[in-house]
Amino acid sequence: MKKLDKGIYIKDIVPGKKVTGVFCVGAKNLLKKRDGNPFVGVTLVDCSGQIEARIWDDAERHFEAFNKGDFISIEAEAVEFNQKIQLKINGLSQVPGEGVDISHFLPTSPCDLDKAWNKVERAIKEIKDASLRVLLTNIFKDIGIKKAFKRAPAAKRLHHAYIGGLLEHVANLLDLVKLVVRKYPYLKKDILVAASILHDIGKIRELSWDIPPIDYTDEGRLMGHINIGIEIIDRSLKEIGLNENTGSILILKHIILSHHGQREYGSPVLPMTEEAMVFHLLDDMDAKLNFLSGLKDVAKDNGEGYRWSDYQRLFERYFYLPPEAQELLEKEKAHSEDKKEEPTQPGLWDLL
Ligand SMILES: [Fe+2]
Ligand SMILES: [Fe+2]
Numbered sequence: 001m002k003k004l005d006k007g008i009y010i011k012d013i014v015p016g017k018k019v020t021g022v023f024c025v026g027a028k029n030l031l032k033k034r035d036g037n038p039f040v041g042v043t044l045v046d047c048s049g050q051i052e053a054r055i056w057d058d059a060e061r062h063f064e065a066f067n068k069g070d071f072i073s074i075e076a077e078a079v080e081f082n083q084k085i086q087l088k089i090n091g092l093s094q095v096p097g098e099g100v101d102i103s104h105f106l107p108t109s110p111c112d113l114d115k116a117w118n119k120v121e122r123a124i125k126e127i128k129d130a131s132l133r134v135l136l137t138n139i140f141k142d143i144g145i146k147k148a149f150k151r152a153p154a155a156k157r158l159h160h161a162y163i164g165g166l167l168e169h170v171a172n173l174l175d176l177v178k179l180v181v182r183k184y185p186y187l188k189k190d191i192l193v194a195a196s197i198l199h200d201i202g203k204i205r206e207l208s209w210d211i212p213p214i215d216y217t218d219e220g221r222l223m224g225h226i227n228i229g230i231e232i233i234d235r236s237l238k239e240i241g242l243n244e245n246t247g248s249i250l251i252l253k254h255i256i257l258s259h260h261g262q263r264e265y266g267s268p269v270l271p272m273t274e275e276a277m278v279f280h281l282l283d284d285m286d287a288k289l290n291f292l293s294g295l296k297d298v299a300k301d302n303g304e305g306y307r308w309s310d311y312q313r314l315f316e317r318y319f320y321l322p323p324e325a326q327e328l329l330e331k332e333k334a335h336s337e338d339k340k341e342e343p344t345q346p347g348l349w350d351l352l
Contacts, residue, residue, distance in 0.1 A: 002099075003099060003100060003101045004022055004073070004095055004099045004100055005022075006021060006022055006046070006100075006101070006104045007019075007020050007021025007022055007073075008020065008021040009021070009046055009047070009048040009104075010023070010044070010045075010046050010048045010049040010050065010051045011048035011049055012048075013051065013078050013085055013087070014078060014085070015078050015079055015080040015085055016078065016079075017077075017078050018075070018076070018077060018078075019074070019075070019076040019077065019078050019087060020073075020074070020075055020076075021046075021073070021074065022071055022072070022073045022074075022095055022100060022104075023044035023045060023046055023071070023072060023074065023105075024044070024045045024046065024069065024070070024071055024105045024212040024213065025042060025043070025044065025045075025066055025067065025068050025069060025070050025071075025072060026043035026044065026045040026050055026068065026212070026213040027042070027043040027068055027213075028040060028041070028042045028043075028063065028066070028067070028068060029041045029042075030059065030060070030063045033056075037059075038059040038060060038063075039054055039055060039056050039059045040054065040055040040059045040062050040063050041053075041054060042054070042055065042089070043213075044072075044074075044087070045105060045212050045213045046104060046105050046212075047103065047104055047105055047106055047107045047108065048107070049107075050213075051085060051086070051087060052084070052086050052087070053074070053076065053086065053087035053088070053089050054086060054087070054088055054089065055089045055092075056088065062092070065092070065094065066092075066094055068213075069211055069212070069213075070094055070095075071094070071095040071096075071097060071099070071100050071105070072092045072093065072094055072095060073092065073093050073094075073095050074087070074089050074091065074092045075089070075090050075091040075092070076088055076089045076090060077090065083310075084310075097211075102211075102212075105212040106162070106163050106209065106212050106214075107161070107162035107163065108162055108163040108164055109160070109162055109163060109164030109165055109167070109168045111164065111167075111168045111171065113150060113164045113167055113168070115171075116164075116167045116168060116170070116171035117150055117167060119171050119174055120167070120170060120171065120174070120197055123174050123193050123196075123197065124136045124137060124140070124193075124197070126193075127190045127193055127194065128190055129190040129191075129194075129248050131242055131247060131248055131249055132190050132191070132193075132194045132248050132249070132252060133190075134240055134242070135194070135233065135236055135237060135240065135242065135249065136194060136197060136198070138236045138239060138240050139198070139201070139232065139233070139236045145201075145204065145232070148204035148205075149166065149167065149201065149204055150164070150167055151163055151164060151167075151209065152164075152165070152166040152167075152203050152204045152207060152209060153165040153166060153203070153207055153209055153214050154166045154168075154169045154200060154203060154287075155203075155207075155214075155287075156207060156213075156214050156215060156216060158287070158291050158314075159286075159287040159288070159290040159291045159294075160287070160290050161214060161294075162214075163209060166200055166203050166204070169200065169286055169287070169290070170196055170197055170200070172286045173196035173282055173283065173286060174193065174196050174197070176282045176285070176286065177189065177192040177193055177196055177282065180192070180278060180282065184278075187274060187275055187278060188248075188251075188275055190248065191248060191251055191252055191255065191275045192255075192275055192278065192279060194248075194252050195252060195255040195256065195259070195275070195279050196279075196282075198229060198233065198252070198256060199229065199255065199256050199259045199279070199283065200225055200229065201225075201228075201229045201232055201233075202220075202223075202224070202225030202226060202227065202228030202229030202230075202231075202232065203220075203225045203228075205217060205219055205220060205225075205228045206219070206220030206223075206224065206225040206228055207220055208220075224266055226256060226257060226259075226260070226266060226267065226268070229256055230253060230256060230257065233249075233252075233253065233256070237249065251273060251275070254269065254271075254272065254273060254276055255271075255273075255275060255276045255279050257269050258270055258271040258272065258276045258280065259271075259276075259279055259280050259283050260280070261280040261284065292319060292321065295309040295310075295312075295319055295321060296321050296322075306320055306321065306322055307320075307321055308320055308321070309321055
């Protein structure tokens with residue numbers, strides 16, 4: 001079947017312009033106008049982002065015409081509402097799933113994922129602690145786990161919420177662990193490396209991502225990725241005949257259980273070792289910086305230099321954001337080329 005033309009991407013939509021394109025339905029709600037008449041609120045998704053849309057006329061009929069996860073071809077107008085772009089849909093038709101190229105609708109990590117996976121494989125091989133090395137090797141012997149680990153997002157929203165996000169997050173943590181153990185050589189590197197790779201492995205079952213939008217599975221909502229991760233590890237330990245709760249395995253499991261740092265964030269125990277403490281901080285840092293990078297993308301067209309994000313309810317603040325990292329890097333590069341300086345030390349950006 002010939003694939004349908006995608007049309008415009010969400011990131012390219014500007015207020016005042018007509019919009020023609022195919023999008024995936026991320027959510028739909030039948031809402032009420034002030035006069036009591038219904039309208040349809042739809043969240044549309046593609047690989048470049050998501051956007052709110054409204055269908056004002058004939059709401060009940062349109063509401064029944066498509067479901068979450070369907071692909072729809074729309075004709076719409078882009079308007080500005082509450083400082084955000086919103087679509088007013090004037091016409092729509094459903095598009096069969098076979099008629100679309102799925103890669104247009106799933107956001108994907110900007111990282112080189114093959115390189116990131118090589119980094120994980122290398123890190124496993126370099127683990128000196130035999131129990132940890134055998135455990136990790138055995139887990140990834142499972143082709144299904146390996147395949148899912150290479151594609152899973154790290155979250156539904158917030159951080160690394162795209163295909164390959166989990167692997168990108170893991171590769172970042174491996175780099176950060178390298179930096180931290182250089183400064184604090186008494187920290188147990190093998191434990192931190194194993195924790196970087198395994199702490200979020202439960203996300204391969206917590207989230208679904210084959211069909212947009214990225215969402216929680218029933219198992220994920222009901223159990224959470226920490227519990228699922230421990231289950232994956234325990235099953236593997238049984239396969240290789242290792243004791244479940246002793247030595248470095250126990251310490252690793254403690255980090256996985258405590259990596260969210262607080263009970264109200266889903267960790268059943270608080271970090272109680274130096275490595276658990278450090279790991280929680282690194283994990284939190286990588287997640288939060290990735291979240292802020294996402295805000296920079298959204299704020300991209302708002303002007304030059306620093307700019308304010310929308311109010312972030314979760315963090316109870318606005319963020320004051322610099323130009324995109326890429327822009328800064330390009331500026332820096334132009335500057336050093338001007339001066340013909342040879343970089344003496346690798347910067348943080350070279351290491352991450
Ligand atoms: Fe986590
Ligand atoms: Fe994480």
